[in-house]
Amino acid sequence: MSKLDGLPDHSPSVPKPSDFETIYAEYVGFVWRCLRTLGVPDRALDDAAQEVFIVVHRGLAGFRGDSQLRTWLYGIVRNVAYKQARRGRRKDRAEPLDEGLRSREPTPSEHAEEAQAADFVQRFALGLPEKKREVFMLALVEQFSVPEVAEMTGTPLNTAYTRLRAVRAEFRAALLHHRGAHDSVG
């Protein structure tokens, strides 16, 4: 699978575990996108990202094995995201105004196309069952290989492939629908 521009290079230069700042700089984008895609509302992203990196900082001393860093990091992200999502659901019952799923307003420094694409992808992801959502996010959004996704999610390789095939088809269908192309294509 070809890497796209803007993607972090996951494989070659994993930062030293002791270098917290480097890890932050290298992975904050990954963490942020995962948190959003896993359902953390925008208003809670700051806190969630902080929580992730505080846990990272806390655990660096005992961390072993650079090759497992992203797996370890994703495990933290997943825990924090689900915890935040639960908090968000409780909060939303009291505060019906759900900013988390509201479309982001494009800002002067943010291209409208990117914001729209992000909104579409986020909504699609949030509509998926949890396990498919993880595969979608890690394999298609973050461009990890399927074996890497299987490792990060603790899923058998064949299962990961199966889920990826299914989620690709769903994504294609959703995209066609989104663009109103299904009438002409169908």
Added chain:
Amino acid sequence: MTRLDDDEETILAQARSGLGPTNSDEQRVLQSLRAQIALAPSMQNGTLAKSPWPLRIGGSIAVIGAVMLSGGLGYRKGWEAGIAQKSKADTSINLLVSTPSLPVQTQREPPIAPVPSVEPTPVKLERRVESEARSASTASVLRTHEASPIPSAALGLDEEVRQLRRVERAIREGNPRFALVLLEELDQLMPAGQLLEERRAASIMANCQLGASDAAAKARAFAAKHRGSAYLTRVIEICGLENERNAPGPGTHAPRSGG
């Protein structure tokens, strides 16, 4: 296997960019992390104490001052070293931020119209440092440091609420020093906000958690002045004034029970 076509690759690439943090997001989170790490001495070597941080007030005030002024001057050298190791040129994190607070306005909100008619008034940072253990040097630095507040109307109530929620959370989680840092940031950015009573209550609670000697007196004064405050019960609890509820002394009020 179903492969993605160019159209799908394109939207995913766009989404990847759109879903990621802006530079402002990165800096804001980084600033908070730096504050938290600097405030937790045991984190300096990569390990964070599992128990609540010790209540060493003098040290904490010094750290708060340092964090507020430079994001942790002592931390800065290490941070500069960190920069040198960064290989990604596009990270764009200004790690040498010398201002104590970052603009809270994020790109997630509609752009703020400039408010040229409102002349920002420099704010002197001395309110929160109210412990007797305040070091003279830190106090001096804090008094002379000038911030550039953003007119409250520009930031809006939502932002003030958002920041106060973070303060509340820090207090709930037993991290009063971080709560005070956040309050200082809020004071700088929005000196004339709409939730000043709430800020005052949060400040008192955080100082009580830190064990500041004058915190109880300030809590009593708050209870007397804001008898209807929604924060009253928590202020009383955190500051240990329950015993005074039914025995008001001169100049104090017995807070409403269950209030």
